[in-house]
Amino acid sequence: MSLSGEVTLRSSFFVGGDWRPPVVPRPGRLIQEAATGKVLAETPMASEADVDAAVRAARHALEGAWGKTTGAERSQVMRRLADELKARAPQTAALVTRENGTPITTSLPANGYAPGVILKVYAKLAESLDQPDERQGRLATINVRREPVGVVAAITPWNYPQSLAAMKIAPALAAGCTVVLKPSPETALDSYVWADAAEAAGLPPGVLNIVPGERDAGAHLVAHPDVDKVAFTGSTAAGRAIGEVCGRLLRPVTLELGGKSAAIVTEDADLDAFLKALPEHSLANNGQTCHASTRILVARSRYTEFVDAITETVASLRIGDPLELGTQVGPLVSAAQRERVLGYIEDGRRTGARLTTGGGVPPRPGWFVEPTVFADVDNAGRIAREEIFGPVLCVLPYDDEDQAVQIANDSEYGLGGTIWSTDEDRARQLAARIRTGSIGINHYALDPLAPFGGVKASGLGRELGPEGLQPYFALKSVYTKPEAR
Numbered sequence: 290m291s292l293s294g295e296v297t298l299r300s301s302f303f304v305g306g307d308w309r310p311p312v313v314p315r316p317g318r319l320i321q322e323a324a325t326g327k328v329l330a331e332t333p334m335a336s337e338a339d340v341d342a343a344v345r346a347a348r349h350a351l352e353g354a355w356g357k358t359t360g361a362e363r364s365q366v367m368r369r370l371a372d373e374l375k376a377r378a379p380q381t382a383a384l385v386t387r388e389n390g391t392p393i394t395t396s397l398p399a400n401g402y403a404p405g406v407i408l409k410v411y412a413k414l415a416e417s418l419d420q421p422d423e424r425q426g427r428l429a430t431i432n433v434r435r436e437p438v439g440v441v442a443a444i445t446p447w448n449y450p451q452s453l454a455a456m457k458i459a460p461a462l463a464a465g466c467t468v469v470l471k472p473s474p475e476t477a478l479d480s481y482v483w484a485d486a487a488e489a490a491g492l493p494p495g496v497l498n499i500v501p502g503e504r505d506a507g508a509h510l511v512a513h514p515d516v517d518k519v520a521f522t523g524s525t526a527a528g529r530a531i532g533e534v535c536g537r538l539l540r541p542v543t544l545e546l547g548g549k550s551a552a553i554v555t556e557d558a559d560l561d562a563f564l565k566a567l568p569e570h571s572l573a574n575n576g577q578t579c580h581a582s583t584r585i586l587v588a589r590s591r592y593t594e595f596v597d598a599i600t601e602t603v604a605s606l607r608i609g610d611p612l613e614l615g616t617q618v619g620p621l622v623s624a625a626q627r628e629r630v631l632g633y634i635e636d637g638r639r640t641g642a643r644l645t646t647g648g649g650v651p652p653r654p655g656w657f658v659e660p661t662v663f664a665d666v667d668n669a670g671r672i673a674r675e676e677i678f679g680p681v682l683c684v685l686p687y688d689d690e691d692q693a694v695q696i697a698n699d700s701e702y703g704l705g706g707t708i709w710s711t712d713e714d715r716a717r718q719l720a721a722r723i724r725t726g727s728i729g730i731n732h733y734a735l736d737p738l739a740p741f742g743g744v745k746a747s748g749l750g751r752e753l754g755p756e757g758l759q760p761y762f763a764l765k766s767v768y769t770k771p772e773a774r
C-alpha cells in the first residue's frame with residue numbers, strides 16, 4: 290500500500306450524522322504540508338453557529354436512543370468503529386504526517402493504529418457497565434448508577450491528533466455520552482477520518498460530531514450552556530483559560546497540558562540503552578511530544594561521556610521527508626512553530642548554554658529545525674523551564690541523587706520523565722521521588738491500560754486506563770428503604 294496520505298477535500302462539518310456546510314460563510318484555513326509548505330487544502334473553520342448546531346445534535350442523540358443503550362450495545366458499535374479506523378490506519382497516519390510532519394514510523398502507531406486499540410480497551414470496559422452496583426449501606430440498600438455525564442466537548446491539539454481524540458471519544462462513548470470534537474485547525478483534515486469511520490460503523494447520528502475551528506470556536510464550545518463536560522489537551526496557557534471558565538460554570542473538566550520532563554541518568558546507567566531509546570523518549574515527533582524527557586540530568590562522573598555521546602547520536606539522526614520510513618526527524622508543524630523554537634535556540638546561545646550540535650535550519654523547504662543539544666544548561670534559564678516543543682535537548686550535570694531529584698522537581702510542570710539505571714530498585718526509589726504523572730524506567734511507553742496525565746501545570750485528571758472512564762460518569766446513588774425488621 291502506498292502511504293500517500295491522500296487528501297479528501299471537505300467543505301462541510303460532520304454534524305448529526307450529516308455533512309453540513311458552514312451555517313455562516315467565513316474564510317477557511319489553508320492547510321500547508323509541513324515538509325514542503327505546499328497547500329494541501331482549504332478547509333472550513335467552524336463559527337459559533339456551527340458549534341451550536343453540533344451541540345444541539347449531540348444533545349438530541351443523548352436524549353434519544355443512544356442515551357438508553359446498554360454497555361454491551363455500545364461496546365459492539367465501538368468495536369466496529371475500531372475496525373473501520375484500523376482499516377484506514379496507514380492512510381490516516383500518512384495524512385497526519387503530511388499535515389504536521391510526524392515521521393511516518395511514529396505516525397503509524399500513534400495516529401494510525403492507537404485509536405482502534407484505545408476504542409477496544411474502552412469497548413471491553415463498556416461491557417462491564419451493565420453489572421448493577423448494589424451495596425448494603427448503613428441506612429439503606431443502595432444502587433449506584435453510573436449515568437453518562439452528558440454532552441462532551443473534546444478539544445485536541447495537532448501533535449498526535451488521532452490518539453488524543455481517541456483518548457476522549459472512547460471513554461465518552463463507553464459511558465454513553467455524546468461528543469462534539471473540536472480539532473486543531475492545523476490537523477483539521479485527518480479529523481474527518483473519524484466521521485468516515487463512524488458512518489461506516491453505523492454509529493448513530495449525533496453521537497459524534499466534528500467541527501474543526503480556531504480558538505474562538507473552542508472557547509464558544511467550552512462555555513456552551515448545553516455542554517456537560519470538557520476534555521482538553523493542549524498548551525498550559527489555553528488549559529488555564531479553559532479551567533477558569535469551567536470553574537466559574539462548575540463544569541467538570543480534564544486538562545492534559547504541557548511538560549518539561551527530566552531524564553535522570555545515574556552513574557550506573559547503560560549508555561547504549563539510553564542512546565538507542567533517545568529518539569523515542571526525548572525527541573519523539575520532532576520534539577513535539579508533551580511527555581518528552583527534554584531535560585537530561587546526568588551524574589557528574591558520567592557527564593562528559595554522556596554529553597559527547599548524546600551530541601553524536603543527535604547529530605547523526607536522519608532528517609528528511611517524514612513520509613519515508615528511514616526518516617527520524619521531520620519538520621515542525623508550521624512556520625510559526627519553527628520561529629518559536631528558533632527563538633528558544635537563540636535564547637540558549639545568548640544566555641551561555643553550550644551548543645554542542647544543531648541550532649540551525651536544514652536547507653530544505655518546509656518547517657525543519659536541526660536537532661539541537663545544549664550542554665551546561667542552567668535549570669533557572671528559559672530553555673530549561675519552558676516547553677520548547679521542538680527538537681531541542683538540555684543536558685545538565687548533578688552531584689548526588691538528592692540534587693538530581695531537586696532539579697527534576699524544580700519545574701512548573703510534572704507530566705513524564707525517565708530514570709536510567711541498571712539497578713532497578715534504585716530506579717524505582719528515584720521514580721517515587723519525582724513529582725510527575727508518569728515515569729519510565731530505562732524506557733518510556735505510554736500504555737492504554739495505565740492512567741496518563743499531569744501534576745502541577747501539566748494538568749488536571751487522567752485519561753487512559755479504567756481511571757480514564759470515571760470523568761465521563763455522573764454517579765447517582767438510589768437509596769431504597771431497607772425492609773422493616
Ligand code: NAD
Binds near residue numbers: 453473502523544704
Ligand atoms: P493549544 O493550546 O494552542 O491548542 C490546543 C487546542 O485548543 C486547539 O484545538 C485550539 O484551537 C484550542 N484552543 C486554544 N485556546 C483555546 C481556548 N481558550 N478555548 C478553547 N479552545 C482553545 O495547543 P497546541 O499548540 O495545539 O498543542 C501543543 C500543546 O499541547 C503543547 O503545550 C503540548 O504539551 C500540549 N499537549 C499535551 C498533551 C498531554 O497529554 N498532556 C498531549 C499533547 C499535547
